[in-house]
Amino acid sequence: MADVSLPNPFGSETADRDEDRAQIILITGLTLAVLFVAVVLLLNTVIYTENLATRGADAGGAEAIEFRDGAVDDLAGILHREHRNGSANVTESFGASAETYGRTVGDLRARDGVIAAVRPNLSTVEEGYFIAQNETDDGLRNMTAPGSNDADWTVAGNATRTRNYRLTVDPASLSDSTSGAFTVVADGRPGGTNETWSATLTRETDGDLTVTVETANGTTVETFASPPDENHTVDFTAGTVNGEPFDALVWAEWVQTDGDPYEPYDVRYENGDRARGTYHLVVDDRDDGANPDRPSRPYVDEAIYSVEVELLHRTPELTYRDVIRLAPGERDA
Amino acid sequence: MFVEHLPDDRGQAHTLEAFTAALLLVTGLIFATQATAVTPLSASTSNQHVENQAEIAAQDLLSTADASGDLEAALLYYDNGSFVGAADGEGYAGLPPESHPLHDPLTEAFGDRQIAFDIDVYYPEDGGNETGDTPMVDMGSPTDNAATASVRVALYGDDRFGADDQHVLSEDGPGRGYFADPADGDGEVLYTVVEVRITAWQM
Numbered sequence: 001m002a003d004v005s006l007p008n009p010f011g012s013e014t015a016d017r018d019e020d021r022a023q024i025i026l027i028t029g030l031t032l033a034v035l036f037v038a039v040v041l042l043l044n045t046v047i048y049t050e051n052l053a054t055r056g057a058d059a060g061g062a063e064a065i066e067f068r069d070g071a072v073d074d075l076a077g078i079l080h081r082e083h084r085n086g087s088a089n090v091t092e093s094f095g096a097s098a099e100t101y102g103r104t105v106g107d108l109r110a111r112d113g114v115i116a117a118v119r120p121n122l123s124t125v126e127e128g129y130f131i132a133q134n135e136t137d138d139g140l141r142n143m144t145a146p147g148s149n150d151a152d153w154t155v156a157g158n159a160t161r162t163r164n165y166r167l168t169v170d171p172a173s174l175s176d177s178t179s180g181a182f183t184v185v186a187d188g189r190p191g192g193t194n195e196t197w198s199a200t201l202t203r204e205t206d207g208d209l210t211v212t213v214e215t216a217n218g219t220t221v222e223t224f225a226s227p228p229d230e231n232h233t234v235d236f237t238a239g240t241v242n243g244e245p246f247d248a249l250v251w252a253e254w255v256q257t258d259g260d261p262y263e264p265y266d267v268r269y270e271n272g273d274r275a276r277g278t279y280h281l282v283v284d285d286r287d288d289g290a291n292p293d294r295p296s297r298p299y300v301d302e303a304i305y306s307v308e309v310e311l312l313h314r315t316p317e318l319t320y321r322d323v324i325r326l327a328p329g330e331r332d333a
Numbered sequence: 334m335f336v337e338h339l340p341d342d343r344g345q346a347h348t349l350e351a352f353t354a355a356l357l358l359v360t361g362l363i364f365a366t367q368a369t370a371v372t373p374l375s376a377s378t379s380n381q382h383v384e385n386q387a388e389i390a391a392q393d394l395l396s397t398a399d400a401s402g403d404l405e406a407a408l409l410y411y412d413n414g415s416f417v418g419a420a421d422g423e424g425y426a427g428l429p430p431e432s433h434p435l436h437d438p439l440t441e442a443f444g445d446r447q448i449a450f451d452i453d454v455y456y457p458e459d460g461g462n463e464t465g466d467t468p469m470v471d472m473g474s475p476t477d478n479a480a481t482a483s484v485r486v487a488l489y490g491d492d493r494f495g496a497d498d499q500h501v502l503s504e505d506g507p508g509r510g511y512f513a514d515p516a517d518g519d520g521e522v523l524y525t526v527v528e529v530r531i532t533a534w535q536m
Contacts, residue, residue: 033358108464
């Protein structure tokens with residue numbers, strides 16, 4: 001075209017070309033901008049996609065396990081309180097409390113889209129006895145027999161298993177030497193293991209507590225510092241003193257058997273006048289020692305030794321179902 | 334003379350066009366970066382890390398406080414219709430006061446790391462037909478990238494509540510304005526079960 005057109009005296013052709021280029025610059029600018037947006041968005045999506053893919057790998061098992069652990073702890077708390085309150089029909093009232101617990105927890109879980117159920121199976125209840133000495137109005141009491149003040153006496157006779165055995169003692173009341181000191185004895189009956197296990201509590205000059213554990217396998221001695229509130233707490237079945245683990249403190253080692261047949265033994269106190277404090281324990285059976293339905297300390301009440309609880313925790317990804325045996329504070333627990 | 338002047342005018346126009354084009358390019362770039370800004374909070378790998386960290390911190394805090402008993406103590410630190418030291422029914426506006434059982438863990442997990450959080454407590458109402466909630470800590474509305482964690486805590490009838498633990502739940506709970514009523518009956522053994530939920534987000 002250009003060569004057949006008359007040359008424009010004002011050079012308008014060159015001006016046209018320049019105007020075209022300005023337009024190209026504008027278009028290029030816009031295109032580049034759009035391109036950048038597209039590239040950045042694309043890269044971002046790639047990163048995000050990979051990230052989403054890796055993050056969904058967890059099916060939520062931890063959540064279910066947490067639910068189970070929480071339910072076990074809470075039901076153990078309910079069970080202990082049922083015993084301590086001396087509920088008349090402990091199985092029935094535990095069942096009612098556990099049902100309330102299950103319903104409430106189920107409602108709360110439902111808000112997160114989880115179907116959860118906690119159901120105690122009351123037909124699996126193993127009955128036992130709860131023996132406890134609480135604080136009196138004047139404070140701690142001697143560890144002597146109820147009524148007669150005998151220093152050496154049987155707390156529970158013919159028991160085969162013990163759980164949640166915890167004893168709190170005022171160090172000022174304890175003996176300084178092991179002879180004549182307060183001792184907790186698990187005494188295997190001649191028909192059973194016929195072994196003897198004992199833990200003797202003595203005081204150090206600064207109020208620290210020394211525990212001497214004597215088993216068929218030998219003697220272990222360890223001293224524990226005083227806790228802030230001065231009273232020492234010994235958990236025989238958990239094997240701790242003031243919350244610190246004491247490896248040698250294994251309740252009724254060699255005396256209590258772990259499986260059928262469970263061999264009978266007596267839980268006895270020696271020199272109960274050399275210790276002031278409180279204690280509570282649950283035994284699976286007893287036919288001797290402190291009597292049930294006793295109005296004075298220690299109390300003996302019918303209790304639940306163990307019960308099975310059915311658990312369900314269902315999310316869209318995972319269905320978790322379990323039957324757990326609830327026997328808080330057993331020796332091996 | 335007329336012919337000589339024309340190219341001068343065109344040069345000015347070109348310069349102006351060049352500026353406009355440059356401006357357009359830069360504006361386009363700015364728009365591009367603004368529209369798809371990758372900050373720690375926008376959807377990307379790092380944002381997910383921030384969210385995951387906040388969620389794990391919240392879950393761990395709840396687990397440890399639940400195990401140590403601090404969480405239950407915090408729920409029972411309630412007197413005269415509000416958590417002790419908080420405005421009536423509104424919860425704490427920031428970190429709880431030093432006397433609060435959760436002060437130290439919350440400070441360490443969130444306060445020192447500039448993470449804002451809400452703590453809400455959900456409890457059954459009307460015999461379990463409804464769920465009520467009360468704020469323990471209310472720092473405002475969470476962002477879209479907030480993480481949550483929750484745990485359930487059982488409250489027993491013999492638990493003591495109040496600024497000095499002066500009230501017993503089953504006896505004084507409803508009468509003394511405790512936020513939750515018994516889940517069933519008089520709540521002598523199991524008072525109720527509440528859910529504590531932490532919502533945490535990067536400020």
